Amino acid sequence: MATPEDADGPPFLPFGRPDYSDREIAAVTRVMRSGWVGMGPETIAFEKELAVALGAREVVCVNSCTSALLLSLRALGVGPGDDVVCPSLTWCSTANAALHLGARPVFCDVDPETLCLSPATVAAALTPATRAVIPVHFGGHSVDIAALRRSLPAGVGIVEDAAHALGARLPDGRPVGGSGEPACFSFYANKAIATADGGAIAVDDPAIARLLRSLRVHGLSVDAWQRHATSRDAMAATPLSLLGYKANYTDLQAAIGRVHLARQPEFAERRRLVAQRYAEGLAAMGLGWQAGVTSAGHARHLFVMLLPRALASARGALLDGLRQQGIGATVHYPPLHQMPLYKAAGVQAGTGQPALPVTDDVASRVVSLPIGASVSESDAARVLAAVRAQLERLA
Numbered sequence: 001m002a003t004p005e006d007a008d009g010p011p012f013l014p015f016g017r018p019d020y021s022d023r024e025i026a027a028v029t030r031v032m033r034s035g036w037v038g039m040g041p042e043t044i045a046f047e048k049e050l051a052v053a054l055g056a057r058e059v060v061c062v063n064s065c066t067s068a069l070l071l072s073l074r075a076l077g078v079g080p081g082d083d084v085v086c087p088s089l090t091w092c093s094t095a096n097a098a099l100h101l102g103a104r105p106v107f108c109d110v111d112p113e114t115l116c117l118s119p120a121t122v123a124a125a126l127t128p129a130t131r132a133v134i135p136v137h138f139g140g141h142s143v144d145i146a147a148l149r150r151s152l153p154a155g156v157g158i159v160e161d162a163a164h165a166l167g168a169r170l171p172d173g174r175p176v177g178g179s180g181e182p183a184c185f186s187f188y189a190n191k192a193i194a195t196a197d198g199g200a201i202a203v204d205d206p207a208i209a210r211l212l213r214s215l216r217v218h219g220l221s222v223d224a225w226q227r228h229a230t231s232r233d234a235m236a237a238t239p240l241s242l243l244g245y246k247a248n249y250t251d252l253q254a255a256i257g258r259v260h261l262a263r264q265p266e267f268a269e270r271r272r273l274v275a276q277r278y279a280e281g282l283a284a285m286g287l288g289w290q291a292g293v294t295s296a297g298h299a300r301h302l303f304v305m306l307l308p309r310a311l312a313s314a315r316g317a318l319l320d321g322l323r324q325q326g327i328g329a330t331v332h333y334p335p336l337h338q339m340p341l342y343k344a345a346g347v348q349a350g351t352g353q354p355a356l357p358v359t360d361d362v363a364s365r366v367v368s369l370p371i372g373a374s375v376s377e378s379d380a381a382r383v384l385a386a387v388r389a390q391l392e393r394l395a
């Protein structure tokens, strides 16, 4: 298949590309040579290291953040007849976790500066059936989870979508993942920890952690490694009584994850320098961006530029022009409430759903510039020059 890298012209700068060194390759080789590549001791070690880094009592690794969200809602008891409040400005996994459980996503608006939900936008979306809220730490900007918890009625659960937020800090200084509520991380290829695919749930409640460990292996009470280590039979000791999922992680992925976790300071510094460059360059062009991206608590998974409203209709032409100049800029996100899937499910304004004026406005103007472990300051300079050239072309 042809890729943008194959095209003639300047080298293509993708939106997010992982950084792998000989250390990750050696770690994977070591696990392959060990003879155990499925979920086992390497995953257990990675979970322990993540728990320390995130300030969480327990971490449960799974095969994706999508599964992490689904299993977490399930562990909180979300099911048919329940409403789950989440932003529309997010990836489909956030809302689909509710849909898969027979619950209804109710989309809430976001703050125009942070692009994250707030206690006020959630309050406008609460219904008598609300069972859970999924705050998305959009782009790596943390949501104030303690303030959200204080604002919610008793009995409403929180599942954090922290796909973008490894390394971000909550307003009180704790790492995202350390709030005590289930927080779901992604280890997909363009994320801070990039193990090709994968995810994890950080949580404090040991009973929820135990349930999540069972749900990720069909509902069994012992996984394959425990059976191997103890010679216990999968179902004889504890008969299957729970319908779970096949959502486990693997030791091959954990081997990469452990190295990437150790390399976080290096990756975070690169993202910080690039974000700083973008902010300076865009300010000189009179353009805006997501609030907080240059401050200490932001994980800078995304750098989201905000076009002026007068240029919203030219965004497609801008993205095409940048691509021709070898820049893989993109959009996070076309809002979910405009998607046929959710319209068909009766999930839209006017059917018990709040209007989303801020989401409608910002979603038409956001542009994500390349940032990530392999994007350098000189790449950022090239991106800025291309943005300037395209704006002049479109003026």
Ligand SMILES: Cc1ncc(COP(=O)(O)O)c(C=O)c1O
Binding pocket: 063, 064, 065, 066, 067, 090, 091, 093, 094, 136, 161, 163, 164, 185, 186, 187, 188, 197, 198, 199
């Ligand atoms: C906000 C958000 N939530 C959830 C996910 C799902 O992550 P995964 O690909 O690990 O399932 C993503 C993926 O990028 C995301 O951006």
